[in-house]
Amino acid sequence: MDKLKLYFDGASVDKILRTSVSLFGREDRFCWPFRLDGIYTIKTGYHVARNEKSLQNNNPSTSVDLKFLRQEIWNLREPETIEHAWLLCPWTRAAWFIAQIQCCHMALTVSSFEKWMMELLGKMRLNAGAIYDLVWEVWKARNLAIYQKINPNPIMVIHKAKLMELEFAKMIEEPVKHATTSVGATAAVFRDHNRTLLSGINSTIVVASPLAVEALAVRAALIMSQNFLMQKVIIESDNQILIQALKSHASVAEIQVVLDDIRHLTRGIPNCGFTWVPREANSLAHEVARLTHQGALHQNWVMHKPISIRNILRKDNLAVSMLGNNS
Template sequence: MRNHAIFQNTNPNPNAIIIKAKILESEIREVMKKREQLRQNQNRSMSRRSITWRPPPGNWLKANVDAAYSRSTAEGAIAVVIRDNSGRLLTGESMRIRDYSSLAADAEAMRRALILAINLNMEQMLIESDNLPLVQAVKSKTYIGEVESILRDILLLAESLSNCGFTWVPREGNKVADRVAKCSLAGQLEENWRRKPLR
């Protein structure tokens, strides 16, 4: 407007200039806000994709556990997938169960992993679950009312192994156990799933 006033001899309207500047400012702010949201969404998406299965340390084995549960039928399926530090599938187990909650089903999967490790003399075992309250309860040796008896079993069984640890992983890092449990619940799990490469 200043250039118009100097070079074209126009008489600028200060109120119109202020209104136009405020409109432009709000448009710029809106564009910047959208760009920031887009950047955050991309970062979230990239971090989700970068979460994968991590190998256990040294000679340890890792048992990823998960459960699928249907509240309407009170039926579920548990999955245990045991791999070495190169990611090679050593063994696994899946079974249908009847239970009263998804937390109870996840706790059953963890208990089953310990039983499997003891029966197969797997002494150094890291058990990984995407159920954070369950992992926290086991690590802190506290009890959650609805699964107290299962948690007591888990802690007792863990003492039978010379080295046993429990870790939490986001669902994206527990995909194989999640898929095995869901397929088992849906009756779609292939008989030879233990002999196939897992991703």
């Protein structure tokens, strides 16, 4: 930690500590954290850039400056002005007019696109992102008209811009989820077919999300299973995203390194499966993790169980006996 602080700023140290690494020397690869599959797309890049800008300036009337506008809007290569392309062309005028803001542009009232945008935001105090979405869709529609001879449809442009705004609203909180680091705890408990507690592992970690914690716990459990030379293992977790990814071999960018390690470890166990259980059925592991996080669990806790763990085991044993009697 001290060495990291010598060479990196606080924000970078935070990100480094939250980065999962492979235990088997796998090669590094680029991963885009704002998509589940880790693949970068222009659309998500645009959304993230917009979100970062909005976080810096929350006031709509001051959130856009001329420099940022120049960076956001691609320069036209056609022999026409930006003002004509985005504001004064007959079909773009129709799009702006029938949009929610209902602007009616004329050559006499538009001196430059940037000044017009700043004045609009200042007077109407609109969400800058909504206007950006409309500009973006206008730009795409003009490209289709020029290069593929597809006639632009103002109503369709407005519809697509609205969909983009709604999509952005859903994912705007995603970068925030990756913004903080805290100390958490992992726990895995080993039980036989009668759900009798055999052993357990637990540790404190620097954590990025509950999903990452669960994935690290599964990896630790599989390592211990191999050390015990177990031939048949069923991993239970109450995290649906993790179990679905393991069952379908899907990618999850946030934990991909750990997923790859888990899949590597399962190849060393003859019979290994994964199943989802409700949180209530995973209460023992959660209690071990909670006590570990609080520093209230001694090293030999399996042999000398705390009262809360004994109570959970007693309740589980009662449930198993009742199930056996009913069958």
